[in-house]
Amino acid sequence: MHFTINGQRYEADVDIRTSLLDLAREHLGLTGSKKGCDHGQCGACTMLVNGRRINACLTLAVMHQDDEIVTIEGLGSVENLHPMQDAFVRHDGYQCGYCTPGQICSAVGMLDEVAKGWPSHVTGDLTDVSLDDAEISERMSGNICRCAAYPNIVDAIREVAAKEEVSA
Amino acid sequence: MxxxxxxxxxxxxxxxxxxxxxxxxxxxxxxxxxxxxxxxxxxxDISRLDLNRIEERDDGGLTIGALVPNSDLAADPRVIERYEVLSRALLAGASGQLRNKATTGGNLLQRTRCYYFYDTAAACNKREPGSGCDAIGGFNRIHAILGTSEQCIATHPGDMPVAMRALDATIVTQKADGDKRRVPIGDFYRLPGDTPQIENVLEPGELITHVELPAPVANARHLYRKVRDRASYAFALVSVAGVVAVEDGRIAHAALAFGGLAHLPWRNPAVEQALVGQQPGTAAFEAAADALVEGARGFGHNNFKIPLVRRTLIASLRDLTGEASA
Incomplete structure (x- = not known):
């Protein structure tokens, strides 16, 4: 099988049952994405596939051979943090850090969804989308943080959204 | 695996x-x-088939490809404008990540979240026909109160199909021999009866290709009200999908479907008959709620669903008709 992850081409000979998450972690050495529940309930495995955030634990690697995949390793590096990574650090948007790669990938994908004008469950008028704290919480509900760093996660995302002037 | x-x-x-x-x-x-x-x-793997578009129909409705992701369907401007109940139901379901992946056809076929169906050490007639039902007499807080059988009290967990039932959607399929057919959503799902493992009328190898929505009802209000254990990312305990139109002070159209109550997205004509032609108000709303829960049966932990769905329907009807609490 062949894959494009973080702009790099990979070849891998893996069992057909391998999830996209296990491919990255166990076969390609990309261990930034985390396995929390392995059932799509916690969001720790969130990756961006063709720009959209998905649960990498709930999809087969074999189905993504023609896709552009981005993991936390592809968003930024220690020397050159992605703005969302930088905001999470400054706002203390984590404690143990296990959910953080998924939170950050999810937040990046989420802001793209807002920019496209996608409404959420808490949007009043579905044609008039803007981002407040209630919107951020609702849109990030697929990412669980057992340390409950939620207030600081919301702070970090709000700051990046404001800097990038994200609104529909 | x-x-x-x-x-x-x-x-x-x-x-x-x-x-x-x-x-x-x-x-x-x-x-x-x-x-x-x-x-x-x-x-x-059908994920690359050319079934991912939403197209206009001549009658003013829409044809939705089976592979349109939940998030795209919810955000489509035509769906928001004509079928707000459908957007609202989709947005009330799952998480952003899951909605980006889950498809229209797959969501129609989502399987129950019954704990005993998931637990391969438990008895479950749906998972293993003839093995029994550990939900009856077990922990059954999330289970059905309508249309149950001695073999199964599981619920359909979806939100989107509840809205589609209120919208009178039609499911278009193609069979293994190439034949196509159109099945009204009201005929698509099956009650558990003696064969809870068979959840719909699809034949082996039959593929859902599209969902058709008829032209929207004129001047109707839309609502999807979901009651759940937490504010986001949880399955419905009960939910109501409603499309209601009021003309000259009387209810002219009422389409009401319910999630969390049964093995399928529930709809009962008696509920709507109790409303159409009536003035919006407590008397008509209570009559509709009485019709809904007639014959409802709890199994212990889920008894609360009977008064809960009654109140949820009445509150929904107040919103749908603009009739304040009387």
Whole structure:
């Protein structure tokens, strides 16, 4: 099988049952994405596939051979943090850090969804989308943080959204 | 996960001739395969088929490709304008990540979240016909109160199909022999009866290709009200999808479907008959709620659903008619 992850081409000979998450972690050495529940309930495995955030634990690697995949390793590096990574650090948007790669990938994908004008469950008028704290919480509900760093996660995302002037 | 064969289909014809279980978003099927609740011998990957568009119909309705992701369907401007109940139902379901992956066809076929269906050490007639039902007499807080059988009290967990039932959607399929058919959503799902493992009228190898929505009802209000244990990312305890129109002070149209109550998205004509032609108000709303829960039966932990859905329907009808609490 062949894959494009973080702009790099990979070849891998893996069992057909391998999830996209296990491919990255166990076969390609990309261990930034985390396995929390392995059932799509916690969001720790969130990756961006063709720009959209998905649960990498709930999809087969074999189905993504023609896709552009981005993991936390592809968003930024220690020397050159992605703005969302930088905001999470400054706002203390984590404690143990296990959910953080998924939170950050999810937040990046989420802001793209807002920019496209996608409404959420808490949007009043579905044609008039803007981002407040209630919107951020609702849109990030697929990412669980057992340390409950939620207030600081919301702070970090709000700051990046404001800097990038994200609104529909 | 049990080993399986895998093939990607490039056309609908190749998919239905493929002789395997279809996989597209995979968010439900793979979850169940990890637990060995589902053990398909072959997966046919339909995710690249050309079924991912939403198109206008001549009658003013829409045709939705089976592979349109939940998030795209919810955000489509035509869906928001004409079928707000559908957008609202989709947005009330799952998480952003799951909605990006889950498809229209797959969501119609989402399987129950009954704890005993998921637990391969438990008795479950749906998972293993003839083994019994541990939900009856067990922990059954999330289970059905209408249309149950001695064999199964599981609920359909979806939100989107509840809205589609209120919208009188039609499910378009293609069979293994190439024949196409159109099934009204009201005829699509089955009650558990003696065969809870059979959840709909699809034949083996039959593929959902599209969902058709008829032209929207004029001047109607739309609502999807979901009651759940937390504010987001949880299945419905009960939910109401409503499309109601009021003309000259009387209810002219009422379409009401319910989630969390039964093995299928529930709709009872008696509920709507209690409303149409009536003035909006407590008397008509209570009559509709009485009709809904007539014959409802709790199984212990889920008894609360009977008064809960009664109150949820009445509150929904107040919103749908603009009639304040009287």
């Amino acid at each position: 049990k080993p399986f064969d895998y093939a990607r289909a490039d056309t609908v014809e190749a998919a239905v001739a493929g002789g395997g279980r279809f996989i597209a978003g995979g968010t439900n099927l793979l979850d169940l395969m990890k637990l060995q609740v589902e053990t398909p011998e072959k997966l046919v």
